[in-house]
Amino acid sequence: MSLEYAILVSLRERAGSGYELARRFDKSIGYFWAASHQQIYRSLKRMVEAGWIDCDEVAQDKRPDKKVYRVSEDGAAELARWIGEPATPSSTTRNDLSVKLRGASFGDTGSVIAELTRHRDMHAERLELYRTIAQRDFPDPAKLAGRELHQHLVLLGGIRVEEAFLAWCDESIEALESDRGGSG
Amino acid sequence: MSLEYAILVSLRERAGSGYELARRFDKSIGYFWAASHQQIYRSLKRMVEAGWIDCDEVAQDKRPDKKVYRVSEDGAAELARWIGEPATPSSTTRNDLSVKLRGASFGDTGSVIAELTRHRDMHAERLELYRTIAQRDFPDPAKLAGRELHQHLVLLGGIRVEEAFLAWCDESIEALESDRGGSG
DNA sequence: GACGGCATGTAACCAGTTACATGATTAT
DNA sequence: ATAATCATGTAACTGGTTACATGCCGTC
Numbered sequence: 001m002s003l004e005y006a007i008l009v010s011l012r013e014r015a016g017s018g019y020e021l022a023r024r025f026d027k028s029i030g031y032f033w034a035a036s037h038q039q040i041y042r043s044l045k046r047m048v049e050a051g052w053i054d055c056d057e058v059a060q061d062k063r064p065d066k067k068v069y070r071v072s073e074d075g076a077a078e079l080a081r082w083i084g085e086p087a088t089p090s091s092t093t094r095n096d097l098s099v100k101l102r103g104a105s106f107g108d109t110g111s112v113i114a115e116l117t118r119h120r121d122m123h124a125e126r127l128e129l130y131r132t133i134a135q136r137d138f139p140d141p142a143k144l145a146g147r148e149l150h151q152h153l154v155l156l157g158g159i160r161v162e163e164a165f166l167a168w169c170d171e172s173i174e175a176l177e178s179d180r181g182g183s184g
Numbered sequence: 185m186s187l188e189y190a191i192l193v194s195l196r197e198r199a200g201s202g203y204e205l206a207r208r209f210d211k212s213i214g215y216f217w218a219a220s221h222q223q224i225y226r227s228l229k230r231m232v233e234a235g236w237i238d239c240d241e242v243a244q245d246k247r248p249d250k251k252v253y254r255v256s257e258d259g260a261a262e263l264a265r266w267i268g269e270p271a272t273p274s275s276t277t278r279n280d281l282s283v284k285l286r287g288a289s290f291g292d293t294g295s296v297i298a299e300l301t302r303h304r305d306m307h308a309e310r311l312e313l314y315r316t317i318a319q320r321d322f323p324d325p326a327k328l329a330g331r332e333l334h335q336h337l338v339l340l341g342g343i344r345v346e347e348a349f350l351a352w353c354d355e356s357i358e359a360l361e362s363d364r365g366g367s368g
Numbered sequence: 369g370a371c372g373g374c375a376t377g378t379a380a381c382c383a384g385t386t387a388c389a390t391g392a393t394t395a396t
Numbered sequence: 397a398t399a400a401t402c403a404t405g406t407a408a409c410t411g412g413t414t415a416c417a418t419g420c421c422g423t424c
Contacts, residue, residue: 001410001411002278002280002283003411003412005280005283005287006283008287008290009283009286009287009290012287012290017374017375017376018375018376018377019374019375019376022375029283029286031277032277032278032279032282032283032286033277033278033279033280033282033283034276034277034278034412035412036412036413036414037375037376037377038377038378038412038413038414039411039412039413041376041377041378042377042378042411045377060374060375062420062421062422063373063374063375063420063421064374064375064376064419064420064421065375065376066374066375066376067375067376076290079287079290079291080290080291080292081291082284082291083284083287083288083290083291083292083295083296083299084291084292084295084296084299086298086299086302087280087281087299087302087303092218092384093215093216093217093218094186094216094217094218095216095217096186096189096217096271097271098216098217098338098341098342099186099189099190099193099213099216099217100266100267100271101334101337101338101341102193102213102216102334102335102338103189103192103193103196103263103267103334104267104331104334105330105331105334106192106193106196106260106263106264106267107263107264107265107266107267107268108264108267108268111267111268112267112268114270115267115268115270115271118270118271119271145363145366146289146363147288147289149359149360149363150285150286150287150288150289151286153285153355153356153359153360154282154285154286156352156355156356157282157285157349157352157356158282160348160349160351160352161345161348161349161352163348164344164345164347164348165341165344165345167344168340168341168344168345171337171340172337172340172341175333175337176333176337179329179330179333182329185382185383187383187384201402201403201404202403202404202405203401203402203403203404206403218384219384220384220385220386221403221404221405222384222385222386222405222406223383223384223385225404225405225406226383226405229405244402244403246392246393246394247392247393247401247402247403248391248392248393248402248403248404249403249404250402250403250404251403251404276412369424370423370424371422371423371424372421372422372423372424373420373421373422373423374419374420374421375418375419375420376417376418376419377416377417377418378415378416378417379414379415379416379417380413380414380415380416381412381413381414381415382411382412382413382414383410383411383412383413384409384410384411384412385408385409385410385411386407386408386409386410387406387407387408387409388405388406388407388408389404389405389406389407390403390404390405391402391403391404392401392402392403393400393401393402394399394400394401394402395398395399395400395401396397396398396399396400
């Protein structure tokens with residue numbers, strides 16, 4: 001259900017169409033809450049019905065018409081309420097890499113090392129991306145306040161977690177390799 | 185669909201009933217793949233149909249009968265195949281705390297700080313738990329090999345990520361507080 | 369003529385959550 | 397009595413994924 005709140009945050013930052021929201025969920029807010037265009041269109045429909053957002057149809061030159069959504073007063077109040085609401089006890093964890101590693105002895109250790117390396121590389125890329133965005137958008141982090149501070153902190157959270165994950169991948173690959181070398 | 189593989193890993197470690205699996209998914213493997221008893225019973229049913237596991241009905245003294253499941257040859261092969269299979273591009277991220285922080289200026293900053301503190305405390309507890317388990321089950325990590333090494337690495341992954349997350353919570357709470365003090 | 373970007377959706381399916389349901393034994 | 401533990405399930409609902417569907421514009 002949080003997707004609707006993520007959409008509210010994004011639309012309060014700037015009004016936009018379903019398509020534009022789908023682009024934003026490919027990056028930016030989407031790094032912390034993934035969503036496909038199908039989900040977004042479905043949610044927008046519900047949110048209009050609930051009166052959280054309003055819609056203006058905008059005709060465009062040489063492009064299809066689009067529906068621009070903006071947050072209503074009710075929607076803004078609902079978002080503020082949700083932000084203040086305590087979270088559910090804990091977000092449920094589902095990490096298939098951990099399951100694979102835990103089951104490594106029931107498969108092939110080499111392919112688990114390969115899998116760890118693949119994840120390592122994907123997360124290294126993600127970390128690079130976060131760092132690039134941070135440097136581009138927030139070159140002087142000490143001076144930030146308000147909305148920019150919040151956005152920077154979110155990005156920093158991504159950076160901190162990716163750093164830890166990467167370090168762990170390296171540590172694990174090394175341990176698995178020396179275990180294989182030492183015992184096989 | 186990975187739940188079925190998590191169950192295969194758990195059943196290869198030790199055969200057990202649906203109820204016993206549900207207990208294991210409250211801890212141990214469940215820290216990295218959450219599942220309720222309803223999901224587990226449904227999956228077990230499918231897995232028997234698929235021939236991945238076999239079932240023995242065991243009568244017990246002063247307790248209800250139970251169905252003890254164990255992994256078949258086909259199931260073991262399927263698990264090995266899955267472990268070697270490259271993961272889907274990236275696990276989809278859904279982090280409502282990040283969404284709330286990003287939307288902090290559309291709600292009440294005080295309640296976002298409270299929310300961060302709540303998460304901080306929950307993750308500190310989780311970190312303590314991981315450390316306790318690590319010390320109890322793997323007191324001498326340098327000597328580990330095979331299955332125990334794998335289990336320890338998974339636990340270490342949890343520890344590394346929780347540490348990073350905690351540090352970020354502290355950093356963010358401090359930044360939000362001085363922003364509030366400095367500008368309001 | 370084929371592909372990529374803009375723009376909107378529907379439908380079927382799969383996985384996860386919540387609520388409901390039963391019933392014995394053991395401990396407080 | 398009441399609650400906790402052992403043990404198994406069904407049913408309804410919600411949210412997410414995959415596949416399908418349409419159509420215009422501009423570029424290669």
